[in-house]
Amino acid sequence: MYPERMKARLVSILMATAMAVVAMARDADRTEFLSNGVTAHRGDSGKFPECTMPAFRSGIEVGADWLELDILRTRDGRLVVIHDRTTGRVGDLDLDVTQSDYRELVRVDVATDFRKRQGLTLAQCPRQRIPTLEAVLKLVMQQGKTRVSIQPKMDCVADAIRLVRRLGAEPWVGFNDGNLEYMSEVKRLAPEIPVFWDRARSDLNVDLVIARRQGFEALVVNEAHLNREKVRRIQRAGLEAGVWTVNRESDMKRFLEMGVDRIYTDFPGRLLELKKRRREAKR
Secondary structure, eight states: OHHHHHHHHHHHHHHHHHHHHHHHHHHHHHTTOOOSSEEEETTTTTTSOTTSHHHHHHHHHHTOSEEEEEEEEOTTSOEEEOSSSBSTTTSSSOOBGGGSOHHHHTTSOTTHHHHHHHTOOTTTSOOOOOOBHHHHHHHHTTOSSOEEEEEESSSOHHHHHHHHHHHTOGGGEEEEESOHHHHHHHHHHOTTSOEEEEESSOOHHHHHHHHHHHTOOEEEEEGGGOOHHHHHHHHHTTOEEEEEOOOSHHHHHHHHHHTOSEEEESOHHHHHHHHHHHHHHHO
């Protein structure tokens, strides 16, 4: 009996040690997040159906420092990841996300439009269901390089923050949107979480005052309304200057030459390769 008790105690000690090592590794990973200014817009959505798990996995694999996604709340209170309020643009069924239960929404193949546009077969582009925000957060939390920026498409910020808190996902999470009320609520509920405030026709005289007062970390301006002077003014105000959504390489080059800090793109791998070539050319 004595050896058996010793064996059990040894196993217990070894398991506790292993768990401690895993926890330490996870904590260490949190300090190693990438910082390359490449946000994978709706995941790696140029290569995979937008806002699906394959798109998010690929965004992580190619090395984007942030993924961007959109959320809505279903009728039964689940936070799901999809850009539009209805599923018709991307899916084979047209349902109102906010008026449907999640068990109804999982019947929608949200890879349908991408498959058709790319001329792919079902084998080449399998069916995809709408993921929950919880599933995406758990995916991101498995690694310590890439974070996720959440864009609420309805009044569900408090729900999202509660989920983030429950999972302990704060280090992996940011928020972005143009809705000032939503983004201010993020800072009120979780001031440690970064906010990337989206702007279209940005009046910097107003927006910079608001952004600094609210404690936002960045202004992200639509590509049609950003120029070099605006980039400089945003940066001089102590904020990160971002631009959305840039997919042509010539435009990527133009914004990089302006000194933009962050570019949102459907092709994160393309942008990362361009940035790599620019670094090598400077050596």
